[in-house]
Amino acid sequence: MKKTKIFVTLVTVLLVTFTLFAEEKLLKVSTEQITNLEVPFVVSFSELLDFVGYDFDANWNSIRIKDSKGKNLPYQIVDVDQNGRISSSDFLQFVFKNEANIVVSDDWDLDLLQFEPVFTIEEKDGEYNVINKNFTVKVNNHGLANFTKFGNVQGILYNELGTARIAGWSGSTYYVDGKLGKHVETTSMGLTVKDLKVFDPGPVAVTVQAVLSYEDLPGLTQKLTTHIFKTGDVLVENEFSFSNYVDIMKLQVMATAPLTTVDDSSLHITPIFRRMIWSEQLGITPYEYWKERDAIEIVDENAYVVFPAIDSMKPLWWGATYAFVSMEDWRANFSEKYGLIAAEILPQTSVVYSDLKKFVYNDFWFYESREFRDGIFRWIPGELNNYEATKGTFEGTNEADWMMKFKAGDKVTYTRYFSIYSAKDTAEAIRLLEGRAHEIQNLKLIVQ
Secondary structure, eight states: OHHHHHHHHHHHHHHHHHHHTOOEEEEEEEOOOOSSSOEEEEEEHHHHHHHHOTTSOOEEEEEEEEETTSOBOOOEEEOTTOSSSOOTTOEEEEEESSEEEEEEESOTTOOOOOOOOSOEEEEETTEEEEEOSSEEEEEOTTSOEEEEEETTEEEEEEEEEEEEEEEEEETOBHHHHSBOOEEEEEEGGGSEEEEEEEOOOOSSEEEEEEEEEOTTSTTEEEEEEEEEETTSEEEEEEEEEESSOEEEEEEEEEEEOSSTTTOTTOEEEEEOOSOBHHHHHHTSOHHHHHHHTTOEEEETTEEEEEEETTOOOOOSSSSSSEEEEOOOSEEEEEETTTTEEEEEEOSSOOOOOSSHHHHHHSOEEEEETTEEEEEEEOOOOGGGGSSTTTTTTTTTOOHHHHSEEEOTTOEEEEEEEEEEEEOSSHHHHHHHHHHHHHHHHTOEEEEO
16 A cells, blocks of 8 residues: 555656746747737747747647737637648638737647637638638639628628739740740739639638649649638738749839728729829929829828829829839728728838839839739839930830840739728728827737
8 A cells, every 4th residue: 555655656756846837939929019900920830840949849839829928819720732731832811909818838748729710611603701800801713802791791802812823925035035925914814724722711710822823824723722810810921933934014012992892982092102203204293293183182191192083193104093103001991881900911111212213113013993902013104215314224124124024933912901900080981090100010929
């Protein structure tokens, strides 16, 4: 009997000892919280491993997300490669306010926490309705997300989030004889679907991944990864990869029909552009350009561009409402009738080049045909030679010089937030968007 008691005591001591010596790694995720909305966060396990370190024997099933008071927050893991275990390509997702801690232990007795999903998915004819208590997003057969309901408002609210507009020259032999070949152009809906996955709904988000190829430009592949968060934020990562030589004239990501279909009185709102070619051609500032069109609104002593979203606003030339302008932190359409904002938010502030040719040859914003467009646009308009400020910059160049020339192994990635929020008026909408962009752009992940 005494020997049995000694053995039990010894085992207990050993278990306690092992528990005491279990180690944890703590990663802090933070932002500068301004709005009252939770901030979405997604990270791959490959990135997490870089932070945790390869010398730590991490049990990834032990992962916990805790708020600043130590309370467990709901999280989910997207099994991207569908191998039934946590792999480097998988995603960790959660939402938080102010700060959260990712805790990983080397205690192999711990297992994943389970949380109830806040989405349901209904599939019909190869398309999927992703349904939350606050909104519905329809994912079409090419993996593009479309808001069809938000609150009590139903209809075409915000469509084809992250769709691509691609144009180039099929069969280009530029490096052989300087010839470009046949000009072709399409959007993501014109590409061939190679793979489409809608992953299981969870307590935080639903993730969709589509792989598309452009048969007229062999070697060009679009990989579209979309995270639909319960906050109303849709994070879209577009990766364009090349396995062949391809000449590109347009490579733009877009969102279409932002609220204008349900409310043609919607307004377009954006910070004043840091650079605008049309105003430079007129020898005035972007502020003066929009002031002349009665499209300036002052909110908290700052000026913003505000105009009817379906009005072309007397562009200097071409049919676009604006083109060849800097990409700012956000832009949106706002319906006062429904109290809704359809926004595009950049994950970081973009660079503005002082050199005109470099500015035009890099990414910039368009607003045309009720579409948010941004990315590469290498069609150099003749109007650039009609004004002294821009005359001669592209003198002696031709289409073959303008093209973006991609080779095998090249990749281009665009990451955008396409989100719907609520606001009662333009001032409230602007304040919310300024705060939201600040929260998103100030996301940080550090090792404690």
